[in-house]
Structures are given as C-alpha cells and as structure tokens.
Amino acid sequence: MELREKIDRAVAAVLSRGALMRSGLSWRGIADRVSSGELIRLRNGWYVRGETWEAERPDVRHLMVMHAARSDRHGNGVFSHRSAATLHGLPVWSDWMRGERDRAVRDCLTAHLLAPIAASGSGGARSKLYRRPDGSADTVRIAGFTCTSADRTLADLAASEPFAVALSCADRLLRDEVAVGRLIDPRGVEAWRARLLALARSRAGARGVRALRALAALADPRAESPLESVSRLRSWQIGLEPELQVPVRSERGGTLYLDFLFRSVGFFGECDGKGKYFDDELRGQRTPDEVFEHERRRHNWVSGVTRMNGVRWGVREVVTVERFATHLREFGVPFPGRAVECFGPEIARFLREAR
Known part of the structure; x- marks a missing residue:
C-alpha cells in the first residue's frame, strides 16, 4: 500500500467529538463507547472506531494518531523520530527488530514531535515532545504533514531505537537514493556516507552519534528487506x-x-x-x-x-x-x-x- 493511500485511509477513519455528537451521541455516550472499546480515543476530542483500529496495521494506526495530533495543533507541529519515519516509509513498526512483543500496539498511540527548547510539559499522554533549539530547522513537507528530513530522522532513530531498527531504516533510505533495481550508483553511496558522517560531526556529544557513525559505515543499498x-x-x-x-x-x-x-x-x-x-x-x-x-x-x-x-x-x-x-x-x-x-x-x- 502506497503512503498516500495509507494517509487517506487514516484521515477518513478519524472522527472528531463534534462529528460524533452531530451523529446523535452525547458526551456520556462517547465515554461509554470508549469504555467498551467501540471507540478508541486517539487524543482529547479525536476518535476512531474500534473495529477500524483493530483491522489496520501499526503504521496506518499511527497515521491516524498523527492526523489527530495535527488537527489538534491546527497543523502547527513538526513530527520527528518514529512519526517522521512513518512518513518517510521506514520500517519502524516491527516489534521483532526491538526484541519485544506487542509493543507497537501501544507505541503507535504516541505522536513524536519537535518542540522549541523553551517549551514546557511532556506533550501529554498521547504525544512525546523532543526539545531542540533548532526544532523548526531541517524539515520537509510530506502529504500535508511537516516532519524532519530523512537524514535528521535517521539520526534521531540512531539515538532512540535499537541499532537493528536504525540499520534497517538506513538501508531503506540508501536504497531509495542510490539504487534502481539492482543497479547502484557507487558515487551516490559515497556521497550519502559522507553526508551522514558530517551530520554525526555536527551532533558531537549528542546521544546516538556512535550509532550514526556506524550507520554511515554499515548501511548497504542491496538489502531488500x-x-x-x-x-x-x-x-x-x-x-x-x-x-x-x-x-x-x-x-x-x-x-x-x-x-x-x-x-x-x-x-x-x-x-x-x-x-x-x-x-x-x-x-x-x-x-x-x-x-x-x-x-x-x-x-x-x-x-x-x-x-x-x-x-x-x-x-x-x-x-x-x-x-x-x-x-x-x-x-x-x-x-x-x-x-x-x-x-x-x-x-x-x-x-x-x-x-
């Protein structure tokens, strides 16, 4: 399924409290349906039907959460880490790569966002805020969402995810950039490695720099999964x-x-x-x-x-x-x-x- 189709499915599934009330539900009715599992609360005022939630894969579920977060913030937010990775099509939702079971079901309810360094609070139960002085820099727009660039997202994953996950993501990004079928541009590979090493130097002393240097050395565009x-x-x-x-x-x-x-x-x-x-x-x-x-x-x-x-x-x-x-x-x-x-x-x- 292409990203655009996933986003369309996610957006169509998210229901606002106002829409539910216009359909005839009261505040108590909404609360009762959340308690029974008929509705899943994505964040305050935003819901999805339980059967729809259960039928979707973790990446589509997370896109629902991101759409709710974007709507709640009136589009003012920069998605990062695993949320940005979802928009870049990176494989971050396999529990087995983290050596865990069923964690993705819980984790996909949390949106990851950058916040100005002066921001207060953690973002609430359904958001994780990362405070950076350059929180608005190095961003891209993907299908209406603002998120960190692919390189910066990879650097953030190197700091926050097991190396198995980060390497899988690095392989995918490198493959997308330098490979056409089985044909690989060796100059493109070297340029990509040099760019990652420069990014590692710019983040000297930060968490995940060793992993980022390792990704620059070890990523391979021939990996197909x-x-x-x-x-x-x-x-x-x-x-x-x-x-x-x-x-x-x-x-x-x-x-x-x-x-x-x-x-x-x-x-x-x-x-x-x-x-x-x-x-x-x-x-x-x-x-x-x-x-x-x-x-x-x-x-x-x-x-x-x-x-x-x-x-x-x-x-x-x-x-x-x-x-x-x-x-x-x-x-x-x-x-x-x-x-x-x-x-x-x-x-x-x-x-x-x-x-």
Missing part, C-alpha cells in the same frame, strides 16, 4: 563477512540471487520471511504450498550448482545474536563468535554492544 538488514548485522556480530545478492545460474537459464554467501566457510544463507508465503501481493496466484515447493527446489538447485550447503532462517532466528549463533551452529556453520574487524576497531566495538 528488514530481515536481510538484521541478518547482515547478526552475521557481522558473530564474525562472518557475508557477500550480498550473489548471482547464481538458475535451473531455467536465468539468474538467481543469493541473499548471503559466506564464502570463507562454504555456506550460503537465505532469509525466509513469512510474507513470502502468506502475503497475497508477494505470493501472487500461488498457494503457500506452491511457494514452499518452489523454494525447496531453488534451495536444492543452488546447493548443487555451488557445491555448498545452505541454511535458511526467519525472523525468529535473528531477534538476538545468540539465537542466530545457535541456529547456524545447529546447521554446522563455523564462525569465530566475535565481531568482525573489517570495518575498523571502533565499529567492531560498536557491533559487540549493538542489539
């Missing part, structure tokens, strides 16, 4: 240096691309997200069983052509570095068990601590 991004992080953390999107001759004469090749240990790796089997858009006309059979044949073909064993994993195996290490160990994949040094000692130290 958050699962690939986090899998790459876990690989580095246990001492493997994966090659990405490695071409292999296909059974029918075309080209297959391996998610990961661990050449030094003679294994290849493939990410196996649930969407491949259960997302209608990704699956097309095939049944889950047909997709599974296709993946099995592909795996066997690659093993035969490369003369290497392969290992597959999904979300559950990369939630922590310990789980990933255990999974590879069970398949006989050898690895050093300590963070790679190929990016230098500073990044190696960071990788040892990152989650």
Whole structure:
C-alpha cells in the first residue's frame, strides 16, 4: 500500500467529538463507547472506531494518531523520530527488530514531535515532545504533514531505537537514493556516507552519534528487506563477512540471487520471511504450498550448482545474536563468535554492544 493511500485511509477513519455528537451521541455516550472499546480515543476530542483500529496495521494506526495530533495543533507541529519515519516509509513498526512483543500496539498511540527548547510539559499522554533549539530547522513537507528530513530522522532513530531498527531504516533510505533495481550508483553511496558522517560531526556529544557513525559505515543499498538488514548485522556480530545478492545460474537459464554467501566457510544463507508465503501481493496466484515447493527446489538447485550447503532462517532466528549463533551452529556453520574487524576497531566495538 502506497503512503498516500495509507494517509487517506487514516484521515477518513478519524472522527472528531463534534462529528460524533452531530451523529446523535452525547458526551456520556462517547465515554461509554470508549469504555467498551467501540471507540478508541486517539487524543482529547479525536476518535476512531474500534473495529477500524483493530483491522489496520501499526503504521496506518499511527497515521491516524498523527492526523489527530495535527488537527489538534491546527497543523502547527513538526513530527520527528518514529512519526517522521512513518512518513518517510521506514520500517519502524516491527516489534521483532526491538526484541519485544506487542509493543507497537501501544507505541503507535504516541505522536513524536519537535518542540522549541523553551517549551514546557511532556506533550501529554498521547504525544512525546523532543526539545531542540533548532526544532523548526531541517524539515520537509510530506502529504500535508511537516516532519524532519530523512537524514535528521535517521539520526534521531540512531539515538532512540535499537541499532537493528536504525540499520534497517538506513538501508531503506540508501536504497531509495542510490539504487534502481539492482543497479547502484557507487558515487551516490559515497556521497550519502559522507553526508551522514558530517551530520554525526555536527551532533558531537549528542546521544546516538556512535550509532550514526556506524550507520554511515554499515548501511548497504542491496538489502531488500528488514530481515536481510538484521541478518547482515547478526552475521557481522558473530564474525562472518557475508557477500550480498550473489548471482547464481538458475535451473531455467536465468539468474538467481543469493541473499548471503559466506564464502570463507562454504555456506550460503537465505532469509525466509513469512510474507513470502502468506502475503497475497508477494505470493501472487500461488498457494503457500506452491511457494514452499518452489523454494525447496531453488534451495536444492543452488546447493548443487555451488557445491555448498545452505541454511535458511526467519525472523525468529535473528531477534538476538545468540539465537542466530545457535541456529547456524545447529546447521554446522563455523564462525569465530566475535565481531568482525573489517570495518575498523571502533565499529567492531560498536557491533559487540549493538542489539
């Protein structure tokens, strides 16, 4: 679903107290429906029907909250952090990347906004305010919302989110900027890295600067999903240096691309997200069983052509570095068990601590 469609759905779902009262509800009637769950209160005076809320994904729910916040502030607000990331289309709503369960359901009710440094208060139960002296600077307009720029949003995420989330977002931003299909502009990659390092220097001493420098070094536009991004992080953390999107001759004469090749240990790796089997858009006309059979044949073909064993994993195996290490160990994949040094000692130290 495109961002514009998500925003349209979110805006259409939000109901003001005035609209509810014009439909015949009293103050008490609204309160009773909130208590029963028939209505969800997004913030004072703004609601959504419970069944609509339950049917939507966390990013669309959060857009509802942002629309209510924008309406409540008469459009005067700069969205930041996870709210800005939602507008930039970044993957910040996967609980598994934070090693948590069901937190997104709660977190999507909180709008993240910049506030002038002199502002008082926390923003209330449904808003989180970040006080910055430059709170009005480095902003963009997206579909009628004002939010922090992509670079600044990434810097804020580096300071506020687990590194797995920030790296997934960095990969997405870099891919959108420098890649067309499998074609990548290397000069664009270097310019992007230099820009992030300059931003890190400008924020010297601030929280998240080490993570921002690490993002400048580690982001890769070849990652095609958050699962690939986090899998790459876990690989580095246990001492493997994966090659990405490695071409292999296909059974029918075309080209297959391996998610990961661990050449030094003679294994290849493939990410196996649930969407491949259960997302209608990704699956097309095939049944889950047909997709599974296709993946099995592909795996066997690659093993035969490369003369290497392969290992597959999904979300559950990369939630922590310990789980990933255990999974590879069970398949006989050898690895050093300590963070790679190929990016230098500073990044190696960071990788040892990152989650």
